[in-house]
Amino acid sequence: MEITREIHMQQKTARRLILFPLPLQGHITPMLQLASILYTKGFSITIIHTQFNPPNPSNYPHFTFHSIPDGLLESEANTSDVIRLLTLMNVNCITPFRDCLAKLLADVSKDPVACLITDAMWHFTQSVAEILKIPRIVLRTSSVCSFLAFVALPHLLEKNLSIQEEPVQELPPLKVKDLPMITTRNSEDLYQLLSLAVKETRASSGFIWNSFEDLEPLALTTCTQKLTIPTFPIGPFHKYFPASSSSLLTQDQSSISWLNTQAPKSVIYVSFGSIAALNEAQFLEIAWGLANSNQPFLWVVRPGLVRGSEWLEPLPNGFLENLNGRGHIVKWAPQEKVLAHHATGGFWTHNGWNSTLESICEGVPMICQPFFGDQMVNARYVSHVWKVGVHLENKIERMEIARAIRRLMVEADGKEKEMRERIEHLKEKVDDCLSQGGSSYQSLENLTSYLLSF
Numbered sequence: 001m002e003i004t005r006e007i008h009m010q011q012k013t014a015r016r017l018i019l020f021p022l023p024l025q026g027h028i029t030p031m032l033q034l035a036s037i038l039y040t041k042g043f044s045i046t047i048i049h050t051q052f053n054p055p056n057p058s059n060y061p062h063f064t065f066h067s068i069p070d071g072l073l074e075s076e077a078n079t080s081d082v083i084r085l086l087t088l089m090n091v092n093c094i095t096p097f098r099d100c101l102a103k104l105l106a107d108v109s110k111d112p113v114a115c116l117i118t119d120a121m122w123h124f125t126q127s128v129a130e131i132l133k134i135p136r137i138v139l140r141t142s143s144v145c146s147f148l149a150f151v152a153l154p155h156l157l158e159k160n161l162s163i164q165e166e167p168v169q170e171l172p173p174l175k176v177k178d179l180p181m182i183t184t185r186n187s188e189d190l191y192q193l194l195s196l197a198v199k200e201t202r203a204s205s206g207f208i209w210n211s212f213e214d215l216e217p218l219a220l221t222t223c224t225q226k227l228t229i230p231t232f233p234i235g236p237f238h239k240y241f242p243a244s245s246s247s248l249l250t251q252d253q254s255s256i257s258w259l260n261t262q263a264p265k266s267v268i269y270v271s272f273g274s275i276a277a278l279n280e281a282q283f284l285e286i287a288w289g290l291a292n293s294n295q296p297f298l299w300v301v302r303p304g305l306v307r308g309s310e311w312l313e314p315l316p317n318g319f320l321e322n323l324n325g326r327g328h329i330v331k332w333a334p335q336e337k338v339l340a341h342h343a344t345g346g347f348w349t350h351n352g353w354n355s356t357l358e359s360i361c362e363g364v365p366m367i368c369q370p371f372f373g374d375q376m377v378n379a380r381y382v383s384h385v386w387k388v389g390v391h392l393e394n395k396i397e398r399m400e401i402a403r404a405i406r407r408l409m410v411e412a413d414g415k416e417k418e419m420r421e422r423i424e425h426l427k428e429k430v431d432d433c434l435s436q437g438g439s440s441y442q443s444l445e446n447l448t449s450y451l452l453s454f
């Protein structure tokens with residue numbers, strides 16, 4: 001990503017920020033985007049990162065990178081149980097992170113450090129920051145509404161809610177089945193991780209959101225009241241720059257050349273992000289649902305998406321060939337460019353927050369297929385609050401999939417048409433919030449002054 005530093009516009013600040021992203025795709029991307037945004041505000045940037053899923057420093061020649069050991073065994077360094085992974089790393093990284101940070105703070109040859117910015121899920125960094133007497137600001141990479149659900153979760157779990165379709169009184173319009181649960185080996189790990197993330201965020205000096213006022217006004221107000229620390233909703237981050245290059249996997253550019261051959265708004269783009277996994281039966285239902293929809297589709301099948309398979313082995317022989325070019329499958333796509341392409345008319349998504357925001361920013365309505373955690377909350381908001389997507393709530397089933405795709409892409413009656421109008425309207429709000437005087441623009445100004453006040 002080429003960043004033009006607006007030195008002529010900004011006063012030279014000569015302060016350094018140290019950022020520590022969580023090594024998962026959906027967290028690394030927004031943290032590096034935030035780093036780039038703050039770089040344009042005149043700060044110099046140092047990134048501390050784990051050996052697991054390291055970013056590529058050559059994409060950011062203007063940043064300084066420091067790698068720390070994460071102590072993960074080969075068998076632990078994967079995302080099949082993300083809660084266990086985060087729990088382990090929050091212990092293993094304490095000493096290497098503290099030593100690295102102490103060294104950086106002691107280096108008087110560089111600009112003085114204004115503060116540390118870390119992912120909310122790196123909860124151990126708050127006490128390290130306190131010991132080293134440096135303010136810590138938290139970046140939360142998901143939606144504000146899902147954070148509020150995480151805040152409420154430990155208390156809700158004690159109530160033993162069991163009727164899945166029942167509304168959660170404390171968190172309208174969520175149902176019990178939308179609570180951000182994540183399957184893990186030891187359910188106590190989830191409880192601990194979330195409680196600590198919330199506790200240490202409360203203890204921090206500020207909170208940055210990749211969201212914007214007009215999208216989540218009530219959630220932002222509630223969050224500010226509950227946390228009583230300065231809050232900076234400056235998103236959507238990715239709209240500050242052209243498509244970024246923090247991808248851990250190589251993006252297959254044939255996605256774009258294939259889209260170039262398709263009619264405007266005819267293609268359903270399908271991706272479930274970097275972590276969600278399917279069993280073989282679900283994968284085949286999706287494949288047949290796409291085939292039966294008769295719509296062109298671009299489908300991201302990440303290696304590892306289907307448990308127990310390398311890649312496309314479960315597909316019947318000749319599956320793609322029989323579709324005569326109507327389907328294109330890639331391992332990883334340049335998603336922002338795909339969503340911005342004129343041929344893309346819908347996004348069947350797992351509703352990770354980055355994907356959800358990227359879809360909103362390009363005015364692409366969604367079919368929601370959440371798998372776990374915050375995705376459930378985001379999906380409910382997409383379908384029931386912003387009303388810019390349809391929710392596939394039942395078991396993954398080919399006929400239901402084909403029907404949902406055809407309704408969204410072809411038959412678009414009154415309801416679907418209104419959905420398209422609403423997402424176009426939200427897209428306009430994105431442009432408004434980022435332009436001079438808009439809410440995110442102003443919030444970024446406030447954040448810059450705040451960082452300079454340390």
Ligand code: UDP
Nearest residue numbers: 026273274275300332333335352353354355
């Ligand atoms: N992404 C991509 N190519 C793909 C699929 C996803 O570049 O083929 C990017 C996508 O643009 C988003 C990120 O990966 O920025 C996924 O983050 P998200 O929060 O949506 O989901 P997660 O991977 O954390 O579940």
